[in-house]
Amino acid sequence: MDKADKTGTNLSRRELLAGGAAAASLAALSASASAQEAIGQPLLGNPQLPDMPSDRMRWAIVGLGTFAVGQVIPGFAEARHSRITAFVSGNAEKARRLGDAYGVSRFYDYAGYDEIANDPEIDCVFIALPVGLHAEYTIRALQAGKHVLCEKPMCSTVAEAEAMVEAARAANRQLGVAYRVHFEPNNRETLRRITAGELGALRHISADHGFSANPQYPPHKWRLEKQLSGGGSLFDIGVYGINTSLMMLPGDRVVGVSAHYSTPAGDARFAEVEGGVDYRLRMASGINVQGSSSYCWSPYVSRQRYFGADASIEMQPATTYDDNRILLEGGGQPPREFRAGNPMQQFAAQVDGFSAAARANVPHLTPGEMGLRDMRIMEAIYASADNDGAVVAVNIPV
Numbered sequence: 001m002d003k004a005d006k007t008g009t010n011l012s013r014r015e016l017l018a019g020g021a022a023a024a025s026l027a028a029l030s031a032s033a034s035a036q037e038a039i040g041q042p043l044l045g046n047p048q049l050p051d052m053p054s055d056r057m058r059w060a061i062v063g064l065g066t067f068a069v070g071q072v073i074p075g076f077a078e079a080r081h082s083r084i085t086a087f088v089s090g091n092a093e094k095a096r097r098l099g100d101a102y103g104v105s106r107f108y109d110y111a112g113y114d115e116i117a118n119d120p121e122i123d124c125v126f127i128a129l130p131v132g133l134h135a136e137y138t139i140r141a142l143q144a145g146k147h148v149l150c151e152k153p154m155c156s157t158v159a160e161a162e163a164m165v166e167a168a169r170a171a172n173r174q175l176g177v178a179y180r181v182h183f184e185p186n187n188r189e190t191l192r193r194i195t196a197g198e199l200g201a202l203r204h205i206s207a208d209h210g211f212s213a214n215p216q217y218p219p220h221k222w223r224l225e226k227q228l229s230g231g232g233s234l235f236d237i238g239v240y241g242i243n244t245s246l247m248m249l250p251g252d253r254v255v256g257v258s259a260h261y262s263t264p265a266g267d268a269r270f271a272e273v274e275g276g277v278d279y280r281l282r283m284a285s286g287i288n289v290q291g292s293s294s295y296c297w298s299p300y301v302s303r304q305r306y307f308g309a310d311a312s313i314e315m316q317p318a319t320t321y322d323d324n325r326i327l328l329e330g331g332g333q334p335p336r337e338f339r340a341g342n343p344m345q346q347f348a349a350q351v352d353g354f355s356a357a358a359r360a361n362v363p364h365l366t367p368g369e370m371g372l373r374d375m376r377i378m379e380a381i382y383a384s385a386d387n388d389g390a391v392v393a394v395n396i397p398v
């Protein structure tokens with residue numbers, strides 16, 4: 001979510017427009033403005049994949065909530081290998097209204113979901129449901145013969161994640177987790193600088209992500225109910241810190257995990273899930289990733305810091321939809337803050353990357369196995385926090 005979502009009150013411009021009549025004009029404007037730029041662009045984040053023929057992969061969006069309507073669906077306007085052909089929703093009126101706005105004419109409800117198996121106009125499915133429903137709807141789509149890109153966090157438990165990966169293998173279809181940061185230009189630039197050695201040897205990473213959960217706001221309400229959320233702040237927002245930090249440590253391995261809860265005592269919001277957790281990932285390379293996640297912070301925080309022997313990078317914010325930036329310090333130069341690209345590119349780049357991977361039937365840049373990895377790490381974080389910070393020994397390759 002971006003900072004606007006997280007307040008529960010201050011909806012972004014895209015959210016206000018999308019879902020209404022204005023969405024069509026926004027999409028058209030966005031498409032015309034970006035069409036020239038998009039032509040000839042490489043598949044951001046997936047340079048190893050061949051470019052695709054002009055026919056686009058056809059997508060069904062499952063769950064027409066805040067994120068799908070505000071970000072995912074408008075993002076397709078800038079995609080060049082992907083288009084939406086179907087909506088799956090429990091709200092037929094909303095689905096048809098969005099269909100009118102985006103030129104989508106195929107509709108399913110949850111009871112009729114398995115019928116997508118007989119729909120040749122659907123190649124890929126995007127799961128944008130509450131987390132507790134991810135495993136079921138992902139597995140049903142894979143069994144229907146579709147490729148699936150599932151929102152983060154992948155699901156509620158490691159066992160579910162394993163079942164999802166196995167379902168993809170059995171169906172010979174691709175499963176990805178929608179870790180959009182891997183397709184975001186500023187985070188890709190940070191990865192490039194770190195792996196090129198521009199910070200010198202990387203010594204430490206810190207990751208802080210949080211916002212204030214508002215139980216009156218429907219998209220926050222289910223996040224506070226364990227059955228639908230799977231977990232608390234760690235699952236929803238802490239997972240960005242874990243996944244983004246590990247993105248910068250290719251080839252490393254998590255060997256130990258420790259954590260403490262930081263949930264405020266007596267806060268009625270957190271009867272079912274934790275309000276906050278501070279964690280440490282011990283890496284085989286000797287680096288520690290020091291992280292925190294919270295549902296009790298204001299304003300919204302999305303901060304990543306990378307400390308090298310010669311220089312450091314701070315990204316604040318690091319994982320928003322539209323505002324990520326890089327502060328480079330050290331290396332004998334004055335501090336410099338800059339943007340390496342427009343963060344909004346990440347949405348189209350992500351679905352185009354998945355479309356290309358699905359067409360070639362090769363793993364996506366952020367495959368199901370990466371989601372399973374992060375589920376294992378989060379399970380270890382909870383195990384340590386449940387045991388007052390005792391170190392949990394793990395052996396989890398990045």
Ligand code: NDP
Binds near residue numbers: 066094219220
């Ligand atoms: P919302 O509550 O806004 O939307 C969820 C949608 O799921 C609902 O609108 C509804 O759509 C459908 N749904 C089906 N069953 C239920 C149910 N029992 N309770 C509630 N909703 C139901 O949530 P978000 O859009 O914020 O989150 C959806 C997913 O996207 C989550 O997995 C979340 O983690 C992820 N997300 C990812 C972000 C990112 O940056 N990558 C940012 C924000 C969210 P309908 O009415 O059409 O049936």
